[in-house]
Amino acid sequence: MTQDRSQHQGQDQGRHQRDVRLSGVRHHFSVRGAEVPALDRTELTLEPGELVTLAGPSGCGKTTLLRLVAGFMTPSEGQVLVGGSLVRGPAEERGVVFQQPTLFPWLTVRRNVELGPRLRGVSKAERRRHAEEFLDLVGLADFAEHRPYELSGGMQQRCQIARVLANDPDIVLMDEPFGALDALTRERLQDELLEIWRRTGKTILFITHSVDEAVFLGSRVLVMSPRPGRIVLDEPAVFGRPGEKVPPSEIRALPEFVALRERVRVAIQTEPAVSA
Template sequence: MPSPDEALTVRTAAVRLTGVSLTYGTRGGGPFRRRGEQVEALRDLDLDVGPGEFVTIVGPSGCGKSTLLRLVGGFAFPSTGRIAVSGSTVNGPGPDRGVVFQQPRLFPWLNVRRNVEFGLRMGGMPAPRRRERAMELLDLVGLADAAARRPYELSGGMQQRAAIARALAPDPAILLMDEPFAALDALTRERLQEEIRRIWRATGKTVLFVTHGVDEAVYLGTRVIVLSRRPGRIVLDHPSGLPFAADPRTDPAFPALRETIATAVRRSASGPAPDPAPDPRTDSEVT
């Protein structure tokens, strides 16, 4: 029987991971792995994410960040442990979790509005309400004027906005974002970072956001999770403490928090070895 505090956490956590580990077998075919080799991707993850939090996840390449997101999304299952969304065990994908991938993955034969409507149509929503909902979301992401255009007529940033609108269409409680701005140029990426903060404040969604960039993790997150090198473990769970009404980068505490996260990422990449010499690159390049 859980204690009252544990029961409260189970009831209120938007996402809860308890003892989650994942080991998978490879299929071989490459010069460095034998067929059937066992790879431990994640080990003993315990994590509670509260409703409305914006949690960013950062760590070395190959540490299991995207794998963690797939587990929460229900696209894969842990070898051990339990993943729960709003208290219910995750047994597969569901409309309570919207996903934004690294690439927009829009249907090229549909216009922008119909792309946003697609999941609603599959869910049986009547056409008039579908169109109304799609236009509400396109207005939210600043694409109302592009509703009739095809994806190939949009810039990369506009395509990713359309993908965000599509993920929001079923009104999921949780938005899972897997490096959605990684392929964009620096100026577009910065603009979309501002946009997703605005959308998060407007919708109150719970967001799990995977990134390679320390600056992006600190700028966006109300909490920053740092994973170790494989097998991925949580080595730092740090609340932001920065104001979100204004640009956090203007806050005097931003540089210190960025350095704290960057140091944790560097240490997690090198394991238990002594601290490395100061890196000449900027913090955002470390990952």
């Protein structure tokens, strides 16, 4: 654990010790009167402070799992718990970064970031201070008075991340936030996300289609099977952890990185056994 993360957690030690646990979770959707299975027999624990990446084939239930943790849906079977408490709906300890930036175009970047604290009744001076802190953290301090439509796609995603962080959630749920970006912007935001994680100590669940992204970002990498999704691979990854700064190109060339990337790729491509 870095010194920055230790200091951050020391400010609010109790809150930041919440884990996330899925116990016996199954989920299905009703389509034209038929039940379509989405998740099958999911058991999963996210420890406080982990950056867990979740990869899998399209339609395997990754986003469904994230929405269950967010409280947007209730599982058909089983339980989702945060800090030992049953998830019954959205709550302030969980923040969600969506695939597309959900920014209000008529508000400035600063006011978008201030929106959550304002709705919670935080004073104007305090929410401005928090907005400036997180805009600086994501590299948008010079664009505080711009409107979202004046920003590039990558900058809009940074703004969305800053808005989520300004609410100070313990757990940040990220649903393929870099998927629509060009390759160079995506890699730059990957580096910035790792720095944010190191500095804040947040627990992050990051959904991605990219095997390379999953291995590069995760302190732990999960793979889901094709639908109905279940966890078929759960491995630690050391590449995004704090330590000596190594260029991303060198990290991706490491034999250990290449080997884990191949294991993840094989796990995604392997068909699961038929559920009983």
